Amino acid sequence: MVYRPWAMDLKQMIEIFTDGSSSGNPGPGGYGVILRSGQHYKELSEGFRKTTNNRMELLAVIKGLEALKTPNQQVTIYSDSKYVIDAIEKRWVYGWLQKGFAGKKNKDLWLRYLDISKIHQIKFVWVRGHAGHPENERCDQLAVAAGKQKNLLVDAVFEMENGRVNLL
Numbered sequence: 001m002v003y004r005p006w007a008m009d010l011k012q013m014i015e016i017f018t019d020g021s022s023s024g025n026p027g028p029g030g031y032g033v034i035l036r037s038g039q040h041y042k043e044l045s046e047g048f049r050k051t052t053n054n055r056m057e058l059l060a061v062i063k064g065l066e067a068l069k070t071p072n073q074q075v076t077i078y079s080d081s082k083y084v085i086d087a088i089e090k091r092w093v094y095g096w097l098q099k100g101f102a103g104k105k106n107k108d109l110w111l112r113y114l115d116i117s118k119i120h121q122i123k124f125v126w127v128r129g130h131a132g133h134p135e136n137e138r139c140d141q142l143a144v145a146a147g148k149q150k151n152l153l154v155d156a157v158f159e160m161e162n163g164r165v166n167l168l
Contacts, residue, residue: 012037012038013037013074013075013076014035014036014037014068014073014074014075014076015034015035015036015037015075015076015077015078016033016034016035016036016061016064016065016075016076016077016078017033017034017036017077017078017079017135017136017138017139018031018032018033018034018057018060018061018064018077018078018079018081018139019031019032019057019060019079019080019081019129019136019139019140019142019143020032020053020054020055020056020057020058020059020060020081020143021053021056021140021143021144021147022051022052022053022055022056022147023147023148025052025053026050026051026052026158026162027050027051028047028048028049028050028051028147028148028152029047029048029051029052029053029055029056029143029147030045030046030047030048030056030142030143030144030145030146030147030148030149031044031045031046031056031057031059031060031063031142031143031146032044032045032060032138032139032140032141032142032143032144032145032146033045033060033063033064033067033139033142034135034138034139034142035064035067035068036135042067043138043142044063044064044067044142045142045143045145045146046063046146046153047145047146047147047148047149047152047153048147048152048153048154048155048158049152049153049154049155050154050155050158050159050162051155051158052105052158054081054083054084054105054106055106055109055155055158056143056147057079057081057083057084058081058083058084058106058109058110058113059109060079060139060143061077061079061084061113062109062112062113062116064077065077065113065116065117065120065122066116068120071119071120072119072120072121073120073121074120074121074123075120075121075122075123076122076123076124076125077122077123077124077125078124078125078126078127078133078135078136079124079125079126079127080126080127080128080129080130080136082126084124085124085126087110088113088117088124089124093110093113093114096110097110097111097114108157109157
């Protein structure tokens, strides 16, 4: 067999930059995501009328992963959220799962993350928030702007768990 590096099935590394925000915590909030791979670049964001910063940080990661069209991708996720990164890297989320998330918040999102994370090879990198990291700063801008939009989405699980659901 002849070695032909140009014939190899090379997967392009995908970078996902994420940030979440909430004004009031809980309050209106949003997430921002940048997906980058080679020459490809995409921004995602959405705002919610009542949520928390941690929910938006985690939702940003989920939305970034859900945006990938091909399974089994090598993905590096950059986040300033110790909540998200520590829960995953230190494997706390798996202990929470075994205990049915008793006493833990954001079960719906953690289950969603665990589901989507199974189909990719994911590495996390922590970045200091508000420290001049260009992509993190852009994600913060996207998240904050999304949370200030009119006609914000309803984070129905959060509002139901916190006794307020008015879908009108």
